Amino acid sequence: MRNTKNIMDRRDFLKTMAATAAALTLSCNNQKHKAVERKLFLLRYDTEDENPEKMDGFFEKIVEVHRKYQIPATFFCKGRAIEKRTSQFETFYHEIKNDSLFDIQDHSYSHIGIGYARGKNIRILKADYEKSFRLHEKIFGTRPIGISICGTRGEDGPKLSGFDATEKSRAELDMLASLGVRMINSFLTGVDGAKEFVNYSSIGHPEIMGFPSGYSDTAWLYRRKFGDPVNYIFAQCEKRAQANEHMPLMLHDWCAWTRAYDKELTHVIKIADFARKLGYKMTTHIACYEQKALWS
Numbered sequence: 001m002r003n004t005k006n007i008m009d010r011r012d013f014l015k016t017m018a019a020t021a022a023a024l025t026l027s028c029n030n031q032k033h034k035a036v037e038r039k040l041f042l043l044r045y046d047t048e049d050e051n052p053e054k055m056d057g058f059f060e061k062i063v064e065v066h067r068k069y070q071i072p073a074t075f076f077c078k079g080r081a082i083e084k085r086t087s088q089f090e091t092f093y094h095e096i097k098n099d100s101l102f103d104i105q106d107h108s109y110s111h112i113g114i115g116y117a118r119g120k121n122i123r124i125l126k127a128d129y130e131k132s133f134r135l136h137e138k139i140f141g142t143r144p145i146g147i148s149i150c151g152t153r154g155e156d157g158p159k160l161s162g163f164d165a166t167e168k169s170r171a172e173l174d175m176l177a178s179l180g181v182r183m184i185n186s187f188l189t190g191v192d193g194a195k196e197f198v199n200y201s202s203i204g205h206p207e208i209m210g211f212p213s214g215y216s217d218t219a220w221l222y223r224r225k226f227g228d229p230v231n232y233i234f235a236q237c238e239k240r241a242q243a244n245e246h247m248p249l250m251l252h253d254w255c256a257w258t259r260a261y262d263k264e265l266t267h268v269i270k271i272a273d274f275a276r277k278l279g280y281k282m283t284t285h286i287a288c289y290e291q292k293a294l295w296s
C-alpha cells in the first residue's frame, strides 16, 4: 500500500511539475509577446535651430527634466545646427552619452528633402547626409544610424506616397542604406506612417526599420491649430490608446524652447505623465530598433 501510494505521489508530483513547467513556458511566451505588443510612445526632438543665443539653456533643461521624470527621447540633430552650436552640442553629448534615456540621431546637414516628387538629385542628397554624419563623428565620436525626414514646405514639390513610389525615391533609400542608415520614418505606399512600424524588405531593405512619426508641435504648439496645445495632445493620446495604437510625438528644439508656456518643458512633463497613465511605454527610437520583433 505504502509503495503504491509513494508511486502515485511521485506520479502526481511529476505530473504537477510538468504542468507547472508548461504553464511557466506559456507565461514566458505571453510575457515576451506582451512586451512586443505593449503600445509605445515615441517622443523625439528634431534638433535643428542654428542660433546659440536663442537656444541657450535648452540642453541643460532637457537633461534636468528628462532625467528627473525619466522620459526617454530621441534627438534627430541637424548637421548645420551642430556646426553653429558646437559647444552646446558637445556639452550635451558629454552629459548624456552613457545614458540610455537619450538617443542621438540625424536630421540631414541642411534640412534637405528626401521622398519628394521634385527633390534634389541623389548626388546632392548623399553629400548633404555625408556632411552631417561627418559632423556627428567629429563632435560626438559616433556615426548615426537613424534619420528623421525633413519637411521642405513645398520647395521639392509634393511628398511622395513612399520610398516605393518612384525609381528615384527607391534610389534615395538605397543611398541612405549605403551610408549605414538603419532607421527612418515609416514611408511606404499604403502604410499609415503615423501609426505603424515597418521594414523595407519589399524594396530590398529588410535591415531598415521604419518608425511612426506624427503630431508635429509646429502644428499644435507653434501654429496653435487645435486650441489648447496640451489638451489637444491629451485627446489624441486617448484616441490612440483606445484604438491600441502606438503614439509618436514630434517636437522641435526651437518650438519646445521658444513657443511653449515656459522654459521648464512643462508641456513635455504633462504629456509624458498623461501617456504613462494611459499605459504607454515611453521609448527611444534606438530601443525600438533593437527590439527586432517590433518591425522585422
Ligand SMILES: [Zn+2]
Binding pocket: 046, 048, 107, 111, 149, 150, 151
Ligand atoms: Zn526639421
